[in-house]
Amino acid sequence: MRNSLIISLLLFLLFSSLQGQTSNWVDISPGPTNYCFDMHWLDDNQGFVVGMDSAKYYCYRSSDGGNSWANSQLPARMTRVFFIDAQNGFATGNGLFTKTNDGGLSWVNSVALPGLPFSPTAVEIQFTDLMTGYATYISGFDSYGFKTTDGGSTWANVAFPIPNGSIQLANLTAARKTFWFLDAMNGFAGQESGWLHYTNDGAVSWDSIQMATDFLPVVIDFVDSATGFATGQGKTYQTTDAGQTWNLRSSPSKFGDANEFVGTHTEFHANSEAITPSTWLSGMIKSTSGGLFFEVVDAPGSGSWVCDDLDFPSPLRGYALTIRSSVQFTQTAIWKTSNGAVGLEQPVSQAIHLEIFPNPARETLGLRVRRTGLHWAAVQDLQGKELLRSYTNGFQPTLALDVSALPVGMYLLRARTRDGQLIAKQFIKAK
Structure with missing residues (x-):
């Protein structure tokens, strides 16, 4: 509840x-x-x-x-x-x-x-x-x-x-x-x-x-x-x-x-x-x-x-x-x-600077943004299916995702910031 x-x-x-x-x-x-x-x-x-x-x-x-x-x-x-x-x-x-x-x-x-x-x-x-x-x-x-x-x-x-x-x-x-x-x-x-x-x-x-x-x-x-x-x-x-x-x-x-x-x-x-x-x-x-x-x-x-x-x-x-x-x-x-009712992913601006680490990732994938906070971050496969998601309070600049259960391969990380910008980066899940 x-x-x-x-x-x-x-x-x-x-x-x-x-x-x-x-x-x-x-x-x-x-x-x-x-x-x-x-x-x-x-x-x-x-x-x-x-x-x-x-x-x-x-x-x-x-x-x-x-x-x-x-x-x-x-x-x-x-x-x-x-x-x-x-x-x-x-x-x-x-x-x-x-x-x-x-x-x-x-x-x-x-x-x-x-x-x-x-x-x-x-x-x-x-x-x-x-x-x-x-x-x-x-x-x-x-x-x-x-x-x-x-x-x-x-x-x-x-x-x-x-x-x-x-x-x-x-x-x-x-x-x-x-x-x-x-x-x-x-x-x-x-x-x-x-x-x-x-x-x-x-x-x-x-x-x-x-x-x-x-x-x-x-x-x-x-x-x-x-x-x-x-x-x-x-x-x-x-x-x-x-x-x-x-x-x-x-x-x-x-x-x-x-x-x-x-x-x-x-x-x-x-x-x-x-x-x-x-x-x-x-x-x-x-x-x-x-x-x-x-x-x-x-x-x-x-x-x-x-x-x-x-x-x-x-x-x-x-x-x-x-x-x-x-x-x-x-x-x-x-x-x-024509974009699924959500804004197209925007290039990460210098002010926001989305950082993901490590890449490739085995157990945990970390995220960090500057000068704003994260509302949520999600992982999709290359066919667009969302596999996991984590929410924050909107003011937290860092987030860790447990990717240990994902099969080895390429994935898309999507995140929305507190000011509404939708950003994305690819990462590799390693063995």
């Missing part, structure tokens, strides 16, 4: 020290007056956004990482979008569904989903192939699930394990990836405290896996066919066997529903916390060690922006959809980072 409090304090101090620095996020919103509902990026450069402008609804598409956008008008109000490849995309909203097979240039006439009341809210849409797709909606205190097996021409009602009339419905509107299907038959869904639900028959029936009683799985995210994560209420479970078993691992509790996992060891968590009804504080943390260590990184926008969605096609290239509201207006923005 004491260690957790110390780490939380250090994260807070580090986040505070980063305020006012040059942002590592660039605003790439499709237009100055549009409102963006959802986004989906296929890779570092190709992405799609659904939104509205002047009471008309559009799909915006970019093939150069948001530097330029083209748009096509949607047949109705669509608030969720999913592309299975560069040509085939699907969108839903307001109880309607549409699709494209030409990369968003044109969209077919919308199809109504059956049995929905007036003006429902779309939660999620996902297709596992060109024919099979799933969608969820809420209206009032009721939830609705749908499935298609003919590419969206017709939809049938299916039961998703979402309790009606409960706080879980509020979580649905705030999160993305509330369910995840590995293929047409095998999928996972959350939204019930202490349980993760799964289906092996395409949502005809659901079974349950018991988890911690205070765990409410809100976001489910698979990075490949075997490795997936379920997050919520400050906890993260991980599977490496396609969901047969799940293991609880550490996760910072103050970061919430906007989460993104990139491969097996890189992840981003964003959250917003109300200070007053019109003032918000936003923040983001990142791990490159599979959740063993976290660092505070640059968040998209200023403190008034709330991060609604994250999409990182690769560890360095990421996109964020943010919202900010006031009594007068609600505004959205799309942001891009």
Whole structure:
């Protein structure tokens, strides 16, 4: 408990020290007056956004990482979008569904989903192939699930394990990836405290896996066919066997529903916390060690922006959809980072002068800086995976790292100083 409090304090101090620095996020919103509902990026450069402008609804598409956008008008109000490849995309909203097979240039006439009341809210849409797709909606205190097996021409009602009339419905509107299907038959869904639900028959029936009683799985995210994560209420479970078993691992509790996992060891968590009804504080943390260590990184926008969605096609290239509201207006923005939301390593200035010793190192690697202090130091392998990390109080100019357990080879030492400068040097682990 004491260690957790110390780490939380250090994260807070580090986040505070980063305020006012040059942002590592660039605003790439499709237009100055549009409102963006959802986004989906296929890779570092190709992405799609659904939104509205002047009471008309559009799909915006970019093939150069948001530097330029083209748009096509949607047949109705669509608030969720999913592309299975560069040509085939699907969108839903307001109880309607549409699709494209030409990369968003044109969209077919919308199809109504059956049995929905007036003006429902779309939660999620996902297709596992060109024919099979799933969608969820809420209206009032009721939830609705749908499935298609003919590419969206017709939809049938299916039961998703979402309790009606409960706080879980509020979580649905705030999160993305509330369910995840590995293929047409095998999928996972959350939204019930202490349980993760799964289906092996395409949502005809659901079974349950018991988890911690205070765990409410809100976001489910698979990075490949075997490795997936379920997050919520400050906890993260991980599977490496396609969901047969799940293991609880550490996760910072103050970061919430906007989460993104990139491969097996890189992840981003964003959250917003109300200070007053019109003032918000936003923040983001990142791990490159599979959740063993976290660092505070640059968040998209200023403190008034709330991060609604994250999409990182690769560890360095990421996109964020943010919202900010006031009594007068609600505004959205799309942001891009090209350096993993953290400043590029800067050359060590003469004033700081990072010294590491001995190099090569066998048991202990020492660090020393001048005229400042160290917040933390970390060791990464050459593939970018963080292997160990040590924190200080921010005023300590020296630090010793135990590297005795590392295999022989070349490594990258990264450190952040009290004044926020991120510095790096390579070292060799000797026999």
